[in-house]
Amino acid sequence: MDTKAYIESGILELYVAGRLSETENEEIYGLLQKHPELLQEVLEIEAAVIKLTASVSPHAIDFESFSGRLNTSETKVIDLKPKKPNWMSYTGWAASVLLAGGLLWTLNRNAELQSDLEVANTDAIALEQQIESIRDNLSDANSVLAVMRDNNVTKIPLGGQGDFAETYANVYWDKDNNRVLLDADGLPEAPEGKVYQVWSLTLNPLTPTSLGTIDDFNTDDNKIFAITNTNESEAFGITLEPAGGSESPTMEQLYTLGVVSATP
Structure with a gap:
């Protein structure tokens, strides 16, 4: 587990x-x-x-400090003749x-x-x-x-490719709402000046369509990202691209790839 x-x-x-x-x-x-x-x-x-x-x-009240302020010095009085104390x-x-x-x-x-x-x-x-x-x-x-x-959501595991065989990710494709949840916890941090870019693919002929870049990948703790996908995707892939993304995927930097199964 x-x-x-x-x-x-x-x-x-x-x-x-x-x-x-x-x-x-x-x-x-x-x-x-x-x-x-x-x-x-x-x-x-x-x-x-x-x-x-x-x-x-x-806070506690400092009564010791308060009581010290009431101390008075004793004054000696010499009576010249006996008299009654002035109690008032x-x-x-x-x-x-x-x-x-x-x-x-x-x-x-x-x-x-x-x-x-x-x-x-x-x-x-x-x-x-x-x-x-x-x-x-x-x-x-x-x-x-x-x-x-959700049983209507298709899960597509993305396996590591080539030099990046240890990497992995999972795509949860909600076709009814044209939404993809990408769990990219299996990817390492993107190097400085680089970003991960997500691709929707049709296979015959092979046609990649960019679903956007993950600009906040390194700062996101959960590594789960919501992505809009209106394509009839047959596969999904993730590549590492220069900041800002690329027009087409850099195949030498293809980290993960997964094919959509026939049933959810």
Whole structure:
């Protein structure tokens, strides 16, 4: 089993998201028992989801720093004659200190709350963007899986050619919608200044028709590309061409080739 291709297909994300049928869940559960790398991938996906939903913790209040601001130096008073303590004066002084301390704590606390609110708003926006990205990825994965599993879609394996015998690719041709899904994971990165070009072929006589170049091949993680194809294709091929593509395929740089079978 090609576990790398299975991981990159996106089906494990659907498994974690609970978007699969009971039969599919049981099938994947069985694979997780047999392939530790698949189980590790599921654990990493779950950990990423948990991290996204983590709450924002408020900052602690530094009461030690606050209480230090209320310390006052002791003042010695020499009485010239006995007299009753002026409790009203002491009470007023203490109330002033407490009021000043309370205002200081309130201002500091308000500043902290404002900072926490700004951080929470920023984190909430980032979280929404990450969740939206995950939804988009799951939607794309669902679309790809739907095409690959459709009985009316023709799968054409493209085998390596000549000096590039180790390369491979797969074409999923949806004739009803004039669309091709190209799984090019078996191709190496294109050298600088070069691009892969996809060809639709008729065989008698041999006539190539360009389906376009894959300009973002090196930067695309999944290596799955949607291509429009309105031709009555009898075969598909992929060549390496100069940036911008070529009018006709460079046969010395033919990496993969596959013939369309008579039935899907």
